[in-house]
Amino acid sequence: MLRLVGTSDKGLYTSSSIASGCMLCYAGVKAVIFVTGVCDDSCYYCPVSRDRLGHDVFYVNEERVHTLEEVLTEVLRTGARGASITGGDPLIAYPRVTSLIRMLKDAMGPGFHIHLYTSGRYATIEALKGLDRAGLDEIRFHPTQEEFEDRIRDAVRHTSMDVGVEIPISPRLVEWAKRVIYKAWTSGAHFVNLNEMEFAEPNAPALLARGCRESRRRPFTVEGSYEAALEVLEWARENTGIPVHFCPASFKDSIQTRNRMRRAASLDRAWHEVETGDGTLRWYEADCPGGPVKAPSPGYLEGCRRIRLVEAHPTRARTPRIQEQVIEVQAPL
Numbered sequence: 001m002l003r004l005v006g007t008s009d010k011g012l013y014t015s016s017s018i019a020s021g022c023m024l025c026y027a028g029v030k031a032v033i034f035v036t037g038v039c040d041d042s043c044y045y046c047p048v049s050r051d052r053l054g055h056d057v058f059y060v061n062e063e064r065v066h067t068l069e070e071v072l073t074e075v076l077r078t079g080a081r082g083a084s085i086t087g088g089d090p091l092i093a094y095p096r097v098t099s100l101i102r103m104l105k106d107a108m109g110p111g112f113h114i115h116l117y118t119s120g121r122y123a124t125i126e127a128l129k130g131l132d133r134a135g136l137d138e139i140r141f142h143p144t145q146e147e148f149e150d151r152i153r154d155a156v157r158h159t160s161m162d163v164g165v166e167i168p169i170s171p172r173l174v175e176w177a178k179r180v181i182y183k184a185w186t187s188g189a190h191f192v193n194l195n196e197m198e199f200a201e202p203n204a205p206a207l208l209a210r211g212c213r214e215s216r217r218r219p220f221t222v223e224g225s226y227e228a229a230l231e232v233l234e235w236a237r238e239n240t241g242i243p244v245h246f247c248p249a250s251f252k253d254s255i256q257t258r259n260r261m262r263r264a265a266s267l268d269r270a271w272h273e274v275e276t277g278d279g280t281l282r283w284y285e286a287d288c289p290g291g292p293v294k295a296p297s298p299g300y301l302e303g304c305r306r307i308r309l310v311e312a313h314p315t316r317a318r319t320p321r322i323q324e325q326v327i328e329v330q331a332p333l
């Protein structure tokens with residue numbers, strides 16, 4: 001019988017140990033590789049930004065990339081020890097995905113853990129075997145249609161990968177979630193993750209049209225999703241033997257993303273940049289007679305006219321700038 005392990009204030013709930021890919025996400029050492037925004041499903045709750053959804057664009061974390069070499073540069077810059085491949089539906093870009101997995105395994109070694117998300121629409125047995133041969137460690141299904149649920153069993157039977165299910169949860173999806181969890185369990189899957197449903201700019205109109213509201217207590221989530229997750233966790237504990245983990249939206253933002261940013265900030269810091277401890281970098285900048293100059297403190301910029309305090313995310317271009325504030329205006333020398 002499974003146990004409900006944790007109900008911490010960080011909101012990490014699980015009925016057993018969590019998947020390997022999740023452990024690395026938690027530590028902020030997984031690169032998020034968005035291989036394509038193209039998807040042949042149309043989930044009303046899809047949280048993918050409309051700049052990306054439907055477009056064949058390629059990103060690593062927040063960086064737009066165009067080649068596998070650029071992916072590797074970003075993985076090395078941020079010190080990632082694994083990657084999650086997401087989209088859209090990554091299997092629509094199947095050749096790109098298998099080349100990407102092979103390249104990462106060759107360059108980073110077999111211990112570099114890679115997991116991939118898919119609706120299962122294009123997860124034929126041949127495709128699954130190809131992913132396994134390329135070196136994919138873990139596959140997570142979000143079966144958008146009942147017929148795709150059979151792909152879970154195919155992955156278990158025909159590959160050596162860890163097989164999981166990862167689905168959103170809200171009050172409207174409770175019965176669906178129970179059915180999918182039961183199917184995952186009887187198919188031999190290794191784990192299920194429930195994601196608290198996000199209420200974000202891309203999906204807000206569709207959610208409102210279905211009577212969903214943003215939670216006042218838990219900003220940027222659909223009201224009742226948290227309680228729905230607890231109900232489903234309890235049901236799964238009583239009715240199945242599969243590990244089920246709940247990932248609250250706040251956990252994703254405040255722990256996973258921040259840890260990843262902190263790591264990038266500490267590894268990719270220039271001499272003039274100071275870590276804030278919050279996943280951002282801070283420095284001082286001035287327009288001096290010989291051109292713009294950057295420094296870790298205003299003392300270095302004596303004699304410069306307009307000294308600005310700048311704080312930014314540790315992306316390659318140091319954007320977005322979170323603040324840019326003039327702190328001193330001196331008369332020219």
Ligand code: SF4
Nearest residue numbers: 039041042043046088
């Ligand atoms: S399968 Fe995923 S990417 Fe595609 S529409 Fe649904 S939530 Fe969005």
